[in-house]
Amino acid sequence: MKKLAEVEVAVIRQGARDALEDLREVETGTIDRLARVEPESLLPLVLLHAELYRHLRREKEYLLAENARRNAAELAARYAGHGTGAGIAAQALLGLAADLVAAGARGAGQELLDRALALDGSNEAVRLFLASCHEKDGDYPRAVEILSRLVEAHPDSFEGRLRLAVNLRRTGRGSEAEVHLRRLLAEASPEWIQVVAWQGLARALLDAGRDREATLQLRQALERWPHQQQLAVQLAWMLRRQGATAEARELLAGLHPKPDQAGRSPRHSYNQWPETALEQPRRSLLQQALVRLSALSRALATLPNQGGV
Amino acid sequence: MPSLLGTLTLISLLQGSAAPPATPPEEEIRVDESIEVELRQLYVTVTSPGGPVRDLKAEDFEILDNGVPQPVVTFARGDIALAAVLLVDASASMEGERLKTAVAGARAFISRLQPDDEVSVMLFSDELLSSTPFGHDPATLLTPLEGVAARGGTAIHDHLYLAFEKLEDRAGRSVVVLLSDGVDVESALEMREVRWMAQRSQTLLYWIRLRDETRGRIERSTSWRDRAGHDAQIRLLETTVAESGGRIEEIPSVEQVGAAFQKILRDLREQYILGFTPAIDRDDGTWHDIEVRVRRIASRVRTREGYFDH
Numbered sequence: 001m002k003k004l005a006e007v008e009v010a011v012i013r014q015g016a017r018d019a020l021e022d023l024r025e026v027e028t029g030t031i032d033r034l035a036r037v038e039p040e041s042l043l044p045l046v047l048l049h050a051e052l053y054r055h056l057r058r059e060k061e062y063l064l065a066e067n068a069r070r071n072a073a074e075l076a077a078r079y080a081g082h083g084t085g086a087g088i089a090a091q092a093l094l095g096l097a098a099d100l101v102a103a104g105a106r107g108a109g110q111e112l113l114d115r116a117l118a119l120d121g122s123n124e125a126v127r128l129f130l131a132s133c134h135e136k137d138g139d140y141p142r143a144v145e146i147l148s149r150l151v152e153a154h155p156d157s158f159e160g161r162l163r164l165a166v167n168l169r170r171t172g173r174g175s176e177a178e179v180h181l182r183r184l185l186a187e188a189s190p191e192w193i194q195v196v197a198w199q200g201l202a203r204a205l206l207d208a209g210r211d212r213e214a215t216l217q218l219r220q221a222l223e224r225w226p227h228q229q230q231l232a233v234q235l236a237w238m239l240r241r242q243g244a245t246a247e248a249r250e251l252l253a254g255l256h257p258k259p260d261q262a263g264r265s266p267r268h269s270y271n272q273w274p275e276t277a278l279e280q281p282r283r284s285l286l287q288q289a290l291v292r293l294s295a296l297s298r299a300l301a302t303l304p305n306q307g308g309v
Numbered sequence: 310m311p312s313l314l315g316t317l318t319l320i321s322l323l324q325g326s327a328a329p330p331a332t333p334p335e336e337e338i339r340v341d342e343s344i345e346v347e348l349r350q351l352y353v354t355v356t357s358p359g360g361p362v363r364d365l366k367a368e369d370f371e372i373l374d375n376g377v378p379q380p381v382v383t384f385a386r387g388d389i390a391l392a393a394v395l396l397v398d399a400s401a402s403m404e405g406e407r408l409k410t411a412v413a414g415a416r417a418f419i420s421r422l423q424p425d426d427e428v429s430v431m432l433f434s435d436e437l438l439s440s441t442p443f444g445h446d447p448a449t450l451l452t453p454l455e456g457v458a459a460r461g462g463t464a465i466h467d468h469l470y471l472a473f474e475k476l477e478d479r480a481g482r483s484v485v486v487l488l489s490d491g492v493d494v495e496s497a498l499e500m501r502e503v504r505w506m507a508q509r510s511q512t513l514l515y516w517i518r519l520r521d522e523t524r525g526r527i528e529r530s531t532s533w534r535d536r537a538g539h540d541a542q543i544r545l546l547e548t549t550v551a552e553s554g555g556r557i558e559e560i561p562s563v564e565q566v567g568a569a570f571q572k573i574l575r576d577l578r579e580q581y582i583l584g585f586t587p588a589i590d591r592d593d594g595t596w597h598d599i600e601v602r603v604r605r606i607a608s609r610v611r612t613r614e615g616y617f618d619h
Contacts, residue, residue, distance in 0.1 A: 106530075138535025199497055229436050233467045234497040236474070240506065252474050257437045259457045265435040267495035268462040271532045 004048070005055055008064050020063065027071055030303065031078060038299035039082035044289040045296065046075040046092040054099055072096050073112060080119050088288050090120035091281040098129060098278055106133060117146075122153045124160065125277035131163055132273060140170040158189040159274055166200055166270075174204040195221065195228050195266035202234065214238060229255055230265060347590050348382070352482060352513055352554055353581040353601050353612040361579045362608055372585050373600040383584030390425035391577060392443065392479035393418075394472040395570075398489035398519075399432040399439075403459040407563045408432075411488055412454050414566025418486070418574050419447045429475060430454060433468040434461035435495040443479070465489055465546070466496035469503045469514075476512050482582070483512040484555075486573055488566060490519045491543050494531050500545040507549050508596075509617055513577075514553040516546065517569045520561055554613035591618055 008023060034041050049072035056065035073096060080089035093116035100109035113130045116123065127150035134143040147164035154160060165180035181201040185194060198221035205214035218235040225231060232255050239248040264272070351372065355362040367384035395415050399408050412430075419428055427443040430450050439457045441450050469487065476483035493500070507514060529539040550557055556576070558569045583601065598615045 132532060135532045136530040136535065138530075138537060230464070230467060230495075230497040233470060237470060237498055237502055237506070240474075249474060249477070252471060255437065255471070257432075257439045259432075259439050262460070264461060265464075265495060267464070267497065267533070268435040271462060271494055 005052055005059070005061075005064075008052075008056075008067070009061060020067065024067065024070075027067075028074075031071070031075060033303060034296075034299045035078050035082070037302050038295045039079065039085075040292045041296035041299035042075050042079040042082070043085065043088060043092070043292045046072055046079060046089075047095075047285065047289045049075060050092065050096050050099070053096065057099075057103060069096065069100070069108075073115075077115070086119040087123070088285065090116040090123050090126060091285045093119070094123065094126050094129065094281060095278070095285065098273065098275070101129065101133065102273055106136065109133070121149070123281070124150060124154045124157055125274065125281050128157075128160060128163070128274040128277050131160075131167075135163070135167065140167045143167045144171055144173075158184065158187075158193050159277065162189075162193050162197055162200075162270075165197070169200060169204050169207070174207050178204045191225065192264070192266035192269040195225055195231060196270050198231065199234060199267075202238075206238075211238070211242065215242070227256075228266065229258070230267060348584050348586055349616060350383070350511065351583045351585070351599065351601060351612045352577075353583055353610060354554075354576055354579065355581065355603055355608050355610050357606060357608045362603070362606065363579060365581060365603060365605065367583070369603055369605045370581070370583055371602040371604060372583060373598075373602070374585070374587050375589065375597050376600075377588060379585040379588060381583050382586055383582070385582040387578050387580065388423060389582055390423070390427075390481035391484055392476055392481055393426070393428045393484040393486060394475055395419075395428060395430045396468055396472050396485060396487045396489075397430065397432050398434075398463060398465070398487075399457060399459045400434040400463040401460055402463075402490070403563075405459070408457075408459040410563045411566050412451060414563075414568075414570055415488075416447050416451060417567035418570035419445065419450055421571070421574055425481070427479070431468060431472060431475075432457050433464065434459065435464045436461065437468065437471065440475075462495040463489070463493055464496040465491065465493040466498040466500050466503045466542075470498055470506055473503070473506045473510050473512055477510065482577070482580075483510070484515065484577065485512055486515045486517065486570065488517040488519065488569075491516065491546055492529060492539060493542055493546075494533055500542045500549070504545060504549045504552070507553055508615075509619070511613075512553060513555040513613075514550045515555040515573050515576075516550050516557045517566060517573070518557050518559045519563060519566075520559055552614045554611060556611065587618070589618075593618055 031042070034045070049068045053065050053068040053072060056068055073093065076089045076092040079085045079092070093112045097109040097112035097116065100112065110130070110133045113126055113133065116126045117130060120126065127146050131143045131146045131150070134140070134146065144164065144167045147160055147167060150157060150160040151164050161180055161184050165177040165184065168180065169177040178201060181197045181204065184197045185201065198217060202214040202217045205217065215235065215238050218231060218238065222228070222231045222235055232251055236248040236251045239251065355365060367381045370381055372379040372381060395418065397411055397415065403411060415430060422428060422445040424445070426445055428445060428450060429443045430441045431437065432439040432454060439454055441453055444450055465487070469485065472485045476485065529536045531539070534542065547557065558572060560566065560569050587597070595618050596615055597618055599613060601610050601612050603610055
C-alpha cells in the first residue's frame with residue numbers, strides 16, 4: 001500500500017500536465033480489465049484503496065486521497081455489480097463512509113451509505129450510520145424510518161432500539177418511545193444504553209405530564225447506577241422543580257467529580273459514530289478479501305505491463 | 310429557592326405595664342409585632358461613554374417594578390462580599406496548554422479577591438472533573454486542578470445548574486463565571502431548564518465566550534441537536550446571562566482569559582447594590598419586570614431584568 005502511495009505521489013510530483021487524469025485513466029483501465037478477467041479480485045483492491053485513502057489523508061495528500069476514495073467506491077460498485085457480492089460491497093462502502101464521516105465529510109459519507117443501503121438494506125451498521133447522519137442533520141422522521149426497519153431486521157440491536165426510541169420522542173411519538181425504552185430497560189444492555197434509555201424514559205414521561213413517574217424512574221436509575229453524574233443532575237433538577245429543595249441539594253452534595261477517569265459519559269457515547277457496529281463487518285470484510293488474494297494474483301498475471309505507471 | 314433576601318422585623322420597644330413601679334423599671338424589650346417584608350437586592354452596573362460611573366447616590370436611582378416606582382431602601386456600592394463559582398470548560402477542545410492557560414487566567418480573578426470573598430472552581434467536560442470547596446487562597450484553589458486533563462464532550466447546562474445550586478446557600482453577592490465556547494452537546498438538562506433555575510436565584514451570570522477562530526469551526530450538528538437546535542440553545546444562554554444582570558465577555562483566544570476575568574472582577578467591584586421592598590407582593594409566582602434608571606446623567610444601566618414573585 002505504501003509503495004502504491006509512493007508511486008501515485010511521485011506521478012503527481014513529477015509535475016507532468018494532467019498527471020492525475022493520466023493516473024485515473026490507467027487505474028480505471030486496470031479495474032476494467034480485472035473486473036472482466038476475475039471479478040472476485042476486486043475485493044482486495046477495495047480494501048487496498050480504502051487503506052490508501054486513510055494513509056493519504058494522514059499524509060495530507062488530499063487530491064490523491066480523493067482519488068483513492070473514488071477508486072475504492074468505484075471498485076465496490078463494480079464488485080457489487082458482479083452479482084454475488086452486494087452484501088460484501090455494502091460492507092466495503094460502509095468502511096469508507098465511516099472514515100469519511102469521522103473526517104467531517106458527512107455529505108460524501110452519506111452518499112456512500114445510501115449506496116450501501118441500496119445494496120444491502122438489512123445491514124445493521126449501515127442503517128446505524130445513516131440514521132446518525134440524519135440525526136445530526138435534524139431529519140428525525142427519516143432517522144425513525146431507517147431505524148424502524150433496522151429494529152425489524154435486528155431486534156437484538158440495543159443501539160438501534162435506543163436511537164429509534166430517542167427519535168420517536170423527538171417526532172412527537174412519546175408513547176411509542178416509552179414502550180421501546182421500557183423493553184430495553186428490561187434487558188441486559190450495555191451501561192451507556194441503559195442510562196440514556198432511563199433518561200429518555202424520564203423525558204418522555206415528563207413530556208406527558210407524568211412528573212412523579214419520571215422522578216421515580218430516575219430514582220431507580222440512580223439506584224442502579226449511583227456513579228452516573230448526569231442521572232443525579234437530572235433527578236436533582238426535577239426535585240427542585242417539585243419543591244423538594246433539600247433533597248435536591250443533598251443529592252448533589254454526594255456528587256463526586258471524576259478527575260482521572262478515562263471513558264465517556266453515556267450521552268457522550270450516544271454522540272459518537274456507532275463504531276462498535278463496524279467491528280464485525282470490518283473483520284468479515286478482511287477475511288473475505290484475504291480469501292480472494294489468490295484471485296487477484298491470477299488476474300494480475302494476465303495484465304500487460306503498465307510501463308511508466 | 311428563597312427569593313426572600315431579607316426580613317425586616319419590626320420590633321416595638323414597649324415600656325413595662327400599668328402600675329408605676331416602686332423602683333425604676335428596667336426597660337423591657339418585647340416583640341410586639343413581626344412583619345416579614347420582602348427585601349430584594351439589585352446589583353447594578355452604570356456606565357457612561359466615559360467609562361464606569363462611580364459617584365452615584367441612592368437618590369440618583371429610580372427602580373421600576375412592573376412599571377411602578379419603588380423607593381430605594383438600602384444602598385451600597387462596590388465591595389460587598391461575593392461568592393463566585395468559576396466554571397471552566399475542560400472538554401477535549403481545551404487539551405494541553407489551553408486548559409493550563411485558562412486555569413492560570415482564573416488566578417487573575419482569585420488573586421484579587423478580598424478577605425470576605427470566596428470562590429469555588431469547577432472544571433467540567435461532559436462530566437464534572439473537579440470542584441474545589443469555597444475559599445480565596447489561589448494555591449488552595451488552583452493546585453488541585455493541576456493534574457486534571459481536558460477530555461470528553463461538553464455539558465454546559467448541567468454544570469451551570471450545579472453552579473447555581475452550589476451558590477444557593479452562600480451569603481452576599483453570588484456570581485457564576487462561565488468560560489466556554491458555549492456549544493453544549495451532552496447535557497441532560499435543556500438551557501430553558503437552567504434558565505428556570507437562574508430566574509429564581511439572585512445569581513449574576515457572566516460568560517467568557519471563547520471564540521477561537523484559529524481552531525476551526527465548532528461542530529454544531531450532533532446526535533443530540535442539529536445546527537438550529539444548538540443555535541437556539543446558545544441564544545437562550547445569551548438571554549439568561551442578560552436576564553441575570555451579568556454580561557458576555559468575548560475573547561478571541563485562550564490567552565485573553567486572564568484579562569477577561571480581571572474585567573469581570575472590576576465590573577463587580579464597581580456595582581451598586583440597591584434594595585427595595587416590592588409594593589406589590591402577591592407571592593403568586595408571576596414574573597415582574599425590573600427597570601433601573603439613573604436620573605442625573607446619560608448612562609447605560611445593567612441589572613437583572615426581573616424576578617419571580619415567590
